[in-house]
Amino acid sequence: MAVAKRVPGTWSRLLAHPSFRLGLVLFALVALCGLLAAWLAPYDPLRNNFRARLVAPGEAHWLGTDRFGRDILSRTLYGAQVSLRIGLAVAGVTALVGGAVGALAGFARRLDGPLMRFMDALMAFPAVLLAIALAAALGPSEVNAILALSIAYVPRTARVMRAGVMVVREFPFVEGAQAIGASSTRVLLRHVLPNALAPLVVQQTYVFALAVLAEAVLSFLGVGPPPPTPTLGGIISEGRDYIQEAPWISIVPGIGIALTVLGLNLMGDGLRDALDPRLRDAVR
Amino acid sequence: MTAPLLSVRDLSVTFGPVRVLEGLSFDLAQGEVLGVVGESGSGKSMTALAIMGLLPRGGRVVAGRAVLEGQEVTALPERDLQRLRGARMAMIFQEPMTSLNPVLTVGEQVAEVLRQHRGMNRRAAHAEAVKLLRLVEIPAAERRVDDYPHQLSGGQRQRAMIAIALACRPRLLIADEPTTALDATVQAGILDLLRGLQREFGMAVLLITHDLGVVADFADRVLVMYAGRVAETGPAAALFAHPQHPYTRALLAAIPRLTGPIAGLPSIPGVVPSPMDFPAGCRFAPRCPHAHLECTLAPPPLVPLPDGVAAACILHLERAS
């Protein structure tokens, strides 16, 4: 109920927020490129053309070609699609799993200790390293990359959700709902969750950004989606050996990653400011 | 009569579009204690901060001046003000709990003033800090000097604040509600200490408080402020014996007395208006039992009355003319 009332105000505040607007534009640009890769890409990203190997950016190939003569712009567009798909999936999976774990830990006091110890242990591994190890053990594939990244980033989401639930749990209307005899599940679903969602939304925007960055690392190290799928990290890795003759191979996809992540982070900042006035005062 | 130590003339302070202080004038002689009283929002603290050059962000002196020992402090650049603050003029604040830095020892916070203004080295400053803590009657000062603020009681912290303020023997001490945050028994001790030190050093004190009891106890002269303006000023004895401004009378009536029957705590009806919507004319008019139409037209000037008292009230203007 409180959420429903807040929505119009939130949207206008969001759109008035300069960094959210900039982030939205950046992200929308990248997302459109990824979504429309099939239409936008001037070449088949997988087709070799040995007559056009290591061509510098120019009229035929705007952003150059790699050692097999594949068009870097086309590969980057398709790679962005893969990055966004994985990032979105990781943000979604961690939101569901982490949200559930955090809500349980925050609401059921008996489960709090064991669940959060487990999350602490996961968090003790550097997230990138854990994702690399898991992805390697599971075997390189897009689904496994999503799985590995989700496991690595789920504790953060769980923590944020738990904190949100614990704050909301103390609000008078929740106590009131319990006092009139609403069951715990009902209170959790109807009252606590909607109000704890704001910090979750902010957090997941950042998780999306982190996942895009980490996916690039997985692909760079060869434990992400396997070739021939073009991935941004993979293209950077392929360009490494040609950094002297053909620096554009590595440089271009990196800019794609940076724009995606920058857009998401800017949106996250805007969301944080718009959804949580308390955080705005504390953090800005 | 010699020149006053501090002379404030037509001082006006704004915060953005809001004028929180308007046309304030008063003098403070060497060694004199001036009590500044008024409810919260009357501009007492802004007066003090304007003199110290410590107005919060957005605050600005837009008219008038404050002159300390011949130097116009409201016009000095920050660098010159730094040389005066803590040395020639010092200030103590209301909240001893938060006014000391939690991560520095009490001794360090006293000693750094000495190093800054008196050029002492670390060792001499530390020794002098112990002496100062002893001066403000903190027991076991030589051990307390290395304690952190949270290890001291509220009263001891305020004593430490006084030690910091007096470290360089300033000619002017501004005390902004120095006892308000303390227990009644502790209050009396701090006031006794301030009074003793004031006499010993012969410094002038600008004592800001909403507590008329404290003023009656300590001040030579009184300045009553209301909504950013002076309502009444004069020698403490005369002003308390014959308050001339309706606001002063109301304030005095609102003091709970220990003698006589207890008839509930009287208070002044209404609240101080916010600077956003100060009324035109006399700002006390909306709460004044004697107000009439004329009061709402123009602000009344300060009218000199017998016994050195002056009051800004239309009642006296009529009588004088």
Next chain:
Amino acid sequence: MSALPVLLLVSLMSFAIVWIVPGDVASEMAGPTATAEELAQLRDRLGLNKPWPDQLLGWYSALAVGDLGQSILLRQGVGAAILERLPVTLSLTFLALAIALVLGTALGVLAAVRAGQGADRLAMGAALIGFSLPDFWLGLVLMYVLAVQLAWLPTGGFVPFSQDPLGWLRFMVLPAGTLALSQMGLFARMTRAAMLEVLCQDYVRTARAKGMPGWVVIGKHAFRNALIPVVTVAGIASGVLLGGAVVIEQVFSLPGVGRLIIGAIQRRDYPVIQGGLLLTATIFVLVNLAVDLLYAWLDPRIRHGRG
């Protein structure tokens, strides 16, 4: 975080990584050319033919005496292999942490003091870009510009500090600087927020009322208080840096634990992966314990047992 149960879970998870490998671990490790005999030998060495409780028991009883197992490919104990390379990784991580802390807090203080002005926007924009860039990519680009094009720095490699401190710095400055960038941005944001809060505190006004010069008020009175929340984050940042070091070592050909682990991953050397995971997580837990101590040192209110 209570360290002991977390360490127990961490060691369990490190071991369990072999259980999620689909199919037969031994045949994957040995490759398609391995004979049945070689496979059986490998299974025996890894203890894979035992039931899982026995495997776990073996892992923990070996851990109890500090044995992390044998690397399959290096013909070396995992513990020894890691310890040999640990100084490189630790020095890279701590150099990066130092760079990130110093530059990040400086940037944050500058932004807070100039809040709302151009310098603030510039600093915060830089911070945001700092943690939005993929560090391994930035490393490559910087290497291309500074080492390949300008030849100011070596493209990669390593000299131990004890042999040639200046050479060590020449090899380390680019990787550490690259690694530091993202955390520098976070530190800058944290510091700015903390400073803005601290600058409104009464004790800052007291310091000004004492006539302390601006740099003393900001650098001593405000900064020391603002540092307290920043240091808490430094513990978490050290973990992120340790993870980032794995990739950066790969980019700059630094012979550290990260390259060992990546090599082990590429060659399916599971004991090294398990040991590497366990060790990095343990370092992280220990660093956070150290941070708690540092925290108490910075905040006398905690040192003396009062919140």
